[in-house]
Amino acid sequence: MGLIADLQPLNFKEEKEKFLNNPTFNPQFKYMRIFSDQDLTKHGLPNHQYIELAEKIIEKTFSLFSNKDISENRGRLLDQETVSKQLKTFLKKYGLSEKFSIIWSEEFVSRASVNPTAIKLRLPCSIYEGDLEGLIYHELGTHVLRRTNYEQQPWFRKKRKNGFSEYLKTEEGLAVLHALYPRKYPFAYLAALNFIATIKAQEESFLEVWQFLHHYLDDNERAFNMAFKKKRGLTDTSLPGGFTKDYVYFEGFVENTKFLIENDFPIKELYFGKLSSKDIDKAIEMNPNFEPLLPDFYTDNPEQYKQRVLEIARENFLI
Secondary structure (H helix, E strand, C coil): CCHHHHCCCCCHHHHHHHHHHCCCCCCECCCCCCCCHHHHCCCCCCCHHHHHHHHHHHHHHHHHCCHHHHHHHCCCECCHHHHHHHHHHHHHHCCCCCCCEEEEECCCCCCEEECCCEEEEECCCCCEHHHHHHHHHHHHHHHHHHHHHHCCCCCCCCCCCCCCCCCHHHHHHHHHHHHHCCCCCCCCHHHHHHHHHHHHHCCCCHHHHHHHHHHHHCCHHHHHHHHHHHHCCCCECCCCCCCCCCHHHHHHHHHHHHHHHHCCCCHHHHCCCCCCHHHHHHHHHHCCCCCCCCCHHHHCCHHHHHHHHHHHHHHCCCC
16 A cells, blocks of 8 residues: 555544544544654655745735635535536546546545546535536646646656656646636635645644634634644644645645746646656657647637736736
8 A cells, every 4th residue: 555545544533523523632543554754754844935925825815705705605515426427527528538437435535636547536525616627627637637648658657767856746736726727716725724734733733733724714624634634644643743745735836837937838748747847858858749638728728828827826926
């Protein structure tokens, strides 16, 4: 099993239920194995230079909207069947219906994620009408298409051998940007909250991280799930530390949005596969005639895409 699977506690449901009934203590998780500091910081540590920017985005969002406003803007809660139908429509459009299955389970920590053969969604369904298009742009329009293109490259599963860089910031940063693309109010406040919470988790307890998130989200369960992702890997969550991966979403969003603007929007090149923006030239050199699958929210109107990215950048203090 991989690290992410190992980081799922054996007693997750029990501790979650206890906490939601009485959110005053630090959960005690049991795992199949012990995790080292190297495991938990595999993706590095957050860059504190982004704290001020994250705080500005959070402050702007919650000065304009109350928790009630944000909840109402999300629209109605969708059912499993409706979400599955929309995902299948996207997959069919790109000829990927046979390649990716759609799996729902109460065991999943993340609301949605993608692996090489499946789109995984957490039960009970927590996807709202206002979230769905952004989720599709994030998971399918970014992760699925980049994954599909990657599998056709001569450097598929040979990235280390060919000197390719770590790609996660580009991957998740682009996905966060694309999740904001269809939103009426494209503030990256969730990525910013996750970033600040990741920093807090390195210094504070689970309960303190949960209280920080709950202040903004006003949703016990949602705050629990987000706090858990920062503190997972620790048996005693009163201790500082935890899994640091979630910082890459915000840092990646900032760095890749700026990269797009400063380099005349090389979307085609970024979709050569699961690669870092640093390795675009190398990817082109190795497969110069490759024509990647590209998302229709770009191909339908590239100029509109550019203007929308600029608008998102302005709204989030990036330009």
